[in-house]
Amino acid sequence: MNGARVLALTSRIIRQIVRDRRTLALVFLVPLLVMCVLYVVLTGSSGSVPTLALVRPTGVGSDALNVLIDRLLPPASRLKTVTITADEVEDVLNKSEADAALVFPADLAAQLARGEHPRLQLVLEGSDPAVATAMRESVTALVRQLDVALAQAQSRASQGAGQTVPITTQTTSLLTLAEPRYLHGGPDYTSNDALAPVFIGVFSFFFVFLLTSVAFLRERSQGTIERVLASPLSRAELVMGYVCGFTLFALVQAIVVLLFVVFVLRVHYQGNLGLVFLVAILLTVSGVNLGIFLSTFAQNEFQIIQFIPLVFGLQVLLSGIFWPVEQLPAWLQPVAYLLPLTYANEALRAVMLKGSDFGQIAPQLAALLVFMVLMIGLSALTVRRQVA
Numbered sequence: 096m097n098g099a100r101v102l103a104l105t106s107r108i109i110r111q112i113v114r115d116r117r118t119l120a121l122v123f124l125v126p127l128l129v130m131c132v133l134y135v136v137l138t139g140s141s142g143s144v145p146t147l148a149l150v151r152p153t154g155v156g157s158d159a160l161n162v163l164i165d166r167l168l169p170p171a172s173r174l175k176t177v178t179i180t181a182d183e184v185e186d187v188l189n190k191s192e193a194d195a196a197l198v199f200p201a202d203l204a205a206q207l208a209r210g211e212h213p214r215l216q217l218v219l220e221g222s223d224p225a226v227a228t229a230m231r232e233s234v235t236a237l238v239r240q241l242d243v244a245l246a247q248a249q250s251r252a253s254q255g256a257g258q259t260v261p262i263t264t265q266t267t268s269l270l271t272l273a274e275p276r277y278l279h280g281g282p283d284y285t286s287n288d289a290l291a292p293v294f295i296g297v298f299s300f301f302f303v304f305l306l307t308s309v310a311f312l313r314e315r316s317q318g319t320i321e322r323v324l325a326s327p328l329s330r331a332e333l334v335m336g337y338v339c340g341f342t343l344f345a346l347v348q349a350i351v352v353l354l355f356v357v358f359v360l361r362v363h364y365q366g367n368l369g370l371v372f373l374v375a376i377l378l379t380v381s382g383v384n385l386g387i388f389l390s391t392f393a394q395n396e397f398q399i400i401q402f403i404p405l406v407f408g409l410q411v412l413l414s415g416i417f418w419p420v421e422q423l424p425a426w427l428q429p430v431a432y433l434l435p436l437t438y439a440n441e442a443l444r445a446v447m448l449k450g451s452d453f454g455q456i457a458p459q460l461a462a463l464l465v466f467m468v469l470m471i472g473l474s475a476l477t478v479r480r481q482v483a
Contacts, residue, residue: 125404132412135424143422145230146175148193150184156204164199167240174233188220188278189449195219195230197237207245207269214271221280222448223289231275242270279449284363291362292371292443293416296436299352299375300382301407303345307386308399311337315390331475338383338471345379366446370453374446377463378439384470385435391477410436438462 112119152160168176179187184196198216200206206213217234219227246269280288314320314337323333353372356362364371389406393399413420413427414436420428431437442459445451453460 120401125401129404129408129412132409132427135427136412136418143419144172144175145195145226145233146177146193147230147234148177148179148184148187148196150181150196150198151178152199152201152203154202154205156208157201160199160204163244164241167237167244169233169237184218185278188218191220193220194223194226195234197234212269212271214273216273217275219275219277219280221277221284222444224280224284224286225289227277227280227284235272238270238272242268245269279365280363287360288363289444289448291356291360291364292447293440295352295356295371295375296378296439296443297411297416299345299349299379300410300436300439303341303348303379304382304386304406305399305403306344307341307383308390308393308402309396310341311387311390312393312396312399316395334387334471334475337387338380338474341383341387342380345383346376349375349379362447364447365450367452370446370451370456371443374439374442374456374460374463377460377467378435381435381463381467381470384467384474388470388474388477391474410434413437415440435463435466438466 149164151157151164168174177187177193179193179196181198184198187193188196196218198218200213200215203213215238217231219230221227249269275282320333328336349372353368353375357364357368385406389402390399393402409430411417413423413431414434415431416436420431420437423431438459442451442456442463445456445459
């Protein structure tokens with residue numbers, strides 16, 4: 096082995112990389128940027144504390160019961176509570192203002208005085224199985240503690256009345272917690288069902304972006320685009336032609352991903368699959384246009400790969416996959432709302448987990464459509480002639 100030849104080759108590679116500012120940025124700056132965003136998100140995001148809505152007893156003697164309920168509630172750092180009426184339960188849960196609602200009978204005190212066993216109802220929002228399970232456990236523990244406290248109160252009242260047989264142990268529950276009712280989802284929903292919409296959005300967007308950007312770059316590097324532009328074809332017509340061609344494969348990919356998630360992985364869903372497909376179409380077409388736009392700034396496939404941490408990594412961190420956008424630091428939230436994956440995730444979760452209809456996801460669909468049209472326009476403006 097000739098050390099001089101090895102050294103010469105090493106020197107050439109170093110000089111080549113040093114001259115490539117984009118590669119230097121990829122090696123030194125992009126990892127720092129992504130790590131900085133991740134650090135800010137992890138340390139600056141507000142913790143998600145579940146919220147329980149209470150429909151409190153309101154009849155005669157309910158004041159003492161409400162004081163007892165408040166005393167038994169977990170601290171606000173673990174569970175937030177709001178007081179609502181029975182008519183507001185579904186509206187509050189649908190607006191995500193609470194994760195569950197515990198409904199007490201209005202005449203709870205009167206039922207207890209008559210020796211009855213009041214029936215309490217737990218209503219779960221249910222779109223996040225993990226949160227629903229945690230809320231069910233928390234409410235069950237709360238009702239159990241309330242049951243014990245009421246039994247002890249009855250025991251002290253009996254002893255004060257001079258009864259000779261005090262109640263020393265609780266053999267029968269005074270309160271009955273009915274089987275929880277799920278507004279969305281159900282007890283058979285798992286965390287996989289909650290992640291399925293994210294899988295559809297992420298994979299539909301990422302792979303079609305990569306395919307389009309590399310394929311369009313090859314068209315440029317081989318001189319195909321220059322030859323096409325020698326014809327009367329305008330730049331806008333050129334971009335639209337490529338968009339339509341790549342979109343065919345994007346549609347096929349969206350269908351394959353959707354069918355695989357639903358019929359092979361067997362995830363549960365509530366909404367119309369046609370709406371899920373519509374969201375996937377808009378997202379994949381947006382990925383096609385973004386791939387065409389960014390490929391005009393690359394000279395080879397390696398430079399295309401350099402866009403992935405910025406285009407894909409930041410969207411994964413900021414689009415609500417791991418943390419709701421509302422919990423991100425305030426200065427990052429506007430960035431999140433500029434990302435197409437944010438709106439796709441919102442729409443897909445709304446349809447698959449909550450059964451939302453077209454009107455309810457119309458704002459997200461409009462945002463995806465605007466992004467798609469914007470990318471088409473930018474692609475038409477930036478596409479360049481290049482000799483192979």
